[in-house]
Amino acid sequence: MDIYCTGLGPTGVDDEGSVVTVDQPQAKIGDLAATVTFSGIARTYSSGLYRVTVQIPQNAPSGIQLLSLSMNGVQSNQVKIAIQ
Helix, strand or coil: CEEEECCCCCEEECCCCCEEECCCCEEEECCEEEEEEEEEECCCCCCCCEEEEEECCCCCCCEEEEEEEEECCEECCCEEEEEC
């Protein structure tokens, strides 16, 4: 799942030429940790917009769940997502 957000801090360039965040955010869906597979600048949008790609945990319950990111101990607002 792709999450678009702002405020994830400094970036650098990885070995593939992608602009990625220096630090890795953590993602939670409900009470479950979600694996972050990418965190960096969203290429198709203007600078300052980040894209975080997460894998929804296999054991995530279906229905409306709360999603949040945290970066260096600072947690985002929670948003509701629907899982099928």
